[in-house]
Amino acid sequence: MTDNTTRTDLFEPTRMGAIELSNRIVMAPITRSRYAEDGIPNELHATYYAQRASAGLIIAEATNISAQGRGYAATPGIWSEEQTAGWKKVTEAVHAEGGKIVLQLWHVGRFSSVALQPDGQAPVAPSAIKAEGDTYTTEGFVPVSMPRALETGEVPGIIEQYRVAASNAKRAGFDGVEVHSANSYLLDQFLRDSTNQRTDQYGGSIENRARLTLEVTRAVIEIWGSERVGIRLSPVTPDAGNTPPDSNVMALFGYLVPELNSLNLAYLHFVEGATATSRDVPEGVDMDALSGLFAGPYIGNNNYDLDMAIERRAENKIDAVAFGRLFIANPDLVQRLRTGAALTIAPRESYYGGGAKGYTDWPTGNY
Numbered sequence: 358m359t360d361n362t363t364r365t366d367l368f369e370p371t372r373m374g375a376i377e378l379s380n381r382i383v384m385a386p387i388t389r390s391r392y393a394e395d396g397i398p399n400e401l402h403a404t405y406y407a408q409r410a411s412a413g414l415i416i417a418e419a420t421n422i423s424a425q426g427r428g429y430a431a432t433p434g435i436w437s438e439e440q441t442a443g444w445k446k447v448t449e450a451v452h453a454e455g456g457k458i459v460l461q462l463w464h465v466g467r468f469s470s471v472a473l474q475p476d477g478q479a480p481v482a483p484s485a486i487k488a489e490g491d492t493y494t495t496e497g498f499v500p501v502s503m504p505r506a507l508e509t510g511e512v513p514g515i516i517e518q519y520r521v522a523a524s525n526a527k528r529a530g531f532d533g534v535e536v537h538s539a540n541s542y543l544l545d546q547f548l549r550d551s552t553n554q555r556t557d558q559y560g561g562s563i564e565n566r567a568r569l570t571l572e573v574t575r576a577v578i579e580i581w582g583s584e585r586v587g588i589r590l591s592p593v594t595p596d597a598g599n600t601p602p603d604s605n606v607m608a609l610f611g612y613l614v615p616e617l618n619s620l621n622l623a624y625l626h627f628v629e630g631a632t633a634t635s636r637d638v639p640e641g642v643d644m645d646a647l648s649g650l651f652a653g654p655y656i657g658n659n660n661y662d663l664d665m666a667i668e669r670r671a672e673n674k675i676d677a678v679a680f681g682r683l684f685i686a687n688p689d690l691v692q693r694l695r696t697g698a699a700l701t702i703a704p705r706e707s708y709y710g711g712g713a714k715g716y717t718d719w720p721t722g723n724y
């Protein structure tokens with residue numbers, strides 16, 4: 358058995374805004390698609406998150422802020438009273454184990470199907486440009502639908518959806534919220550010139566394309582206070598159809614990240630490289646230069662192992678590391694990393710769908 362605590366401060370407590378973490382190891386948001394159609398968390402989900410409460414911070418999976426924001430069956434919501442009450446069971450279970458948990462606020466934008474939208478309507482997007490790829494419905498995988506462009510006058514209603522969801526998350530007992538502005542969903546669609554061809558104040562210039570992410574973040578801050586709000590960005594992740602990232606990633610995020618500094622957020626969270634794929638970045642993009650523009654705590658994610666996390670922490674490139682897939686089959690990941698115990702690799706079949714199997718039945722290690 359090793360004692361990795363001598364090699365790094367990743368196992369020591371820290372603080373992100375007003376959130377106290379018992380260590381610098383974060384559970385990344387991972388959709389597990391194990392919810393009923395009503396999107397209400399129950400005891401199963403409470404058990405799953407409580408098992409992982411030794412993470413310094415759990416970022417709960419992407420959670421639909423509204424029926425319109427939903428793009429996949431079997432994902433949770435936070436727009437109704439019943440969903441809010443369900444999440445309360447989750448936060449209480451995590452807190453009982455001494456953990457901290459924030460909720461990732463999600464609107465998929467164009468990445469949805471009419472089969473998932475209220476009254477079979479078209480999904481909404483910055484512009485009427487169809488995504489490539491399939492989404493998951495109760496009937497199985499179907500191609501995503503042609504979206505319609507949001508009217509300028511509808512944008513305040515979108516911001517209101519985030520505000521209501523953030524307020525529900527507060528009543529549900531979370532320690533904060535993460536604005537999901539990554540992975541080609543609504544806010545990311547607004548950021549990128551490949552998906553945003555608007556001519557109003559939400560399109561065109563970088564300032565205009567970044568406007569919705571900033572307005573949503575400010576609205577959520579009004580509910581939570583800035584020190585309990587984080588944000589996730591994935592500057593170079595292509596969408597499902599491999600639509601390239603923005604034509605000028607450095608200029609776009611070189612504008613957005615300093616703008617976030619003025620908001621005094623709890624943290625900035627980047628997916629470094631293509632989400633759950635590769636840490637490679639296109640020529641001319643420097644992720645460390647972009648994250649280095651942020652003045653507050655920075656969480657790095659994507660294909661990390663402990664050694665890489667220790668090295669990047671020692672170089673002061675990250676304040677904390679988020680692990681996604683490793684938390685699936687290692688509920689006690691922090692303890693295993695601390696002691697050098699073997700890690701279990703979750704098979705892909707366990708990622709999405711089903712019930713307790715492959716979800717809450719992973720053993721804790723011997724150490």
Ligand SMILES: Cc1cc2nc3c(=O)[nH]c(=O)nc-3n(C[C@H](O)[C@H](O)[C@H](O)COP(=O)(O)O)c2cc1C
Pocket residue numbers: 385386387388389418419461537539540589628632633634658659660661679680681682683708709
């Ligand atoms: C099964 C699965 C579900 C995911 N769900 C989400 C999600 O809900 N929100 C999100 O921002 N990223 C999501 N991601 C991306 C992860 O948060 C993370 O960025 C990615 O897995 C890379 O980290 P890792 O190498 O530690 O797994 C998901 C990834 C996987 C594999």
